[in-house]
Amino acid sequence: MQQTILITGGAGFIGSHVLDLMVKKYPDYQFINLDALTYAGNLENLKSIENEPNYTFVKGDITDNDFVQNLFSHYQFTGVIHLAAESHVDRSIISPTDFIYTNIVGTVNLLNAAKNLWNGDYEGKRFYQVSTDEVYGTLGEEGLFTEETSYDPRSPYSASKASADHLVRAYWHTYQMPVVVSNCSNNYGGYQFPEKLLPLAINNIKHGKNIPIYGDGKYTRDWLWVKDHAAAIDLIFHKGVTAETYNVGGNNEWKNIDLIHLLCKIMDKKLGRPEGDSAKLITFVRDRAGHDRRYAIDASKIKRELDWEPSLTFEEGLEKTVDWYLENEEWLNNVTSGAYQQYYEQQYV
Ligand code: NAD
Ligand code: TYD
Secondary structure, eight states, rough: OOOOEEETTTSSSHHHHHHHHOOOOOTTTTEEEEEOOOOOGGGGGGTTTTTTTTTTEOOOOOOHHHHHHHHHHOOOOOOEEEEOOOOOHHHHHOOOOIIIIIIIIHHHHHHHHHHHHHOOOOOOOEEEEEEEGGGOOOOOOOBBOOTTTTOOOOOOHHHHHHHHHHHHHHHHHHOOOOEEEEEOOEEESSOOOSSSHHHHHHHHTTTTOOEEEETOOOEEEEEEEEHHHHHHHHHHHHOOOOOOOEEOSOOOOEHHHHHHHHHHHHHHHTOOOTTTTGGGGGEEEEETOOOOOBBBBOOOHHHHHOOOOOOOOHHHHHHHHHHHHHOOHHHHHHHSHHHHHHHHHHHHO
């Protein structure tokens, strides 16, 4: 079926991989990428598809309600894949308000625009909210987040995403808008802004700078290669059951300190440094406020119902990721110039 799909936040990390996959895979669909190009958005991430005839970029802010309503009238979207967000926990601790506007108000603007455009005729329509496992809060040593786990967000970032998820589900219950939600674990891969742990550590190791590890380093995350998340998003958008939630994860838990040791080993090899050299850069620093101890996803529903599972082992994915950052030196230099330095000073020095 001919579709016109709005992708929000397509110039960011995950959005750019989703567009790279879907624009090439569905030449009969039109894709409109709406992105405000905040510090995290970068058109360089979209070089692989920028000239494709079924792709259009629109610069705009989802918090601007009039703009969003006009965009929906103009393009007559049949589907929305909503990724635009303020996405970094540490920034949400420094300035929570930006997260409320973009993640909550922005989502409501999109929901209202879809509701007005579709006007109760929901045949062939879909609003897909891309969310995070952080809405579930924190785990102890045992257990996994399932789709039934109660929300218990604990950072301004996760609270704003949780609020948006609730609103999306409310539009299903109240207006029967055909929505679907996924909650994914930590992604890694190329084009991730180097404020997040892995690209930050890769960049610092490359430049011989300290690798900051918060607290005791025993905080645990479940890591998924970003292209596997993009494949899951494509599948959920097309095959996910309306009003359902899908947890997406890598079955791949790592304590931060163990993950960084593995990374250091790979980087020593790639950079031709003596083994153990990069690990000397590991520096324990002040902990993040309210730091969630452990996230881990039970991804059995998406495996059982949609036959999705991660395609790579973590060692393969991490090696590919290190190669990507070493080969894309110019990209890394461009995004770490200017405002990045200011943020780095504020956060770490
Ligand atoms: P990102 O920060 O790399 O990208 C966000 C994009 O949204 C940027 O291009 C930015 O310019 C755009 N944006 C921000 N505010 C905007 C606004 N007001 N209007 C329009 N565009 C705006 O984020 P990401 O890591 O690619 O995450 C994408 C989505 O996936 C987010 O909703 C996030 O909550 C979710 N998610 C991320 C992860 C992860 O590990 N990165 C895991 C699970 C879920
Ligand atoms: P991050 O990449 O910010 O993702 P999230 O907080 O969304 O899980 O952080 C991943 C983990 O790494 C988290 O436990 C915080 C920790 N961390 C550090 O130890 N040092 C750092 O410099 C950063 C950015 C994160």
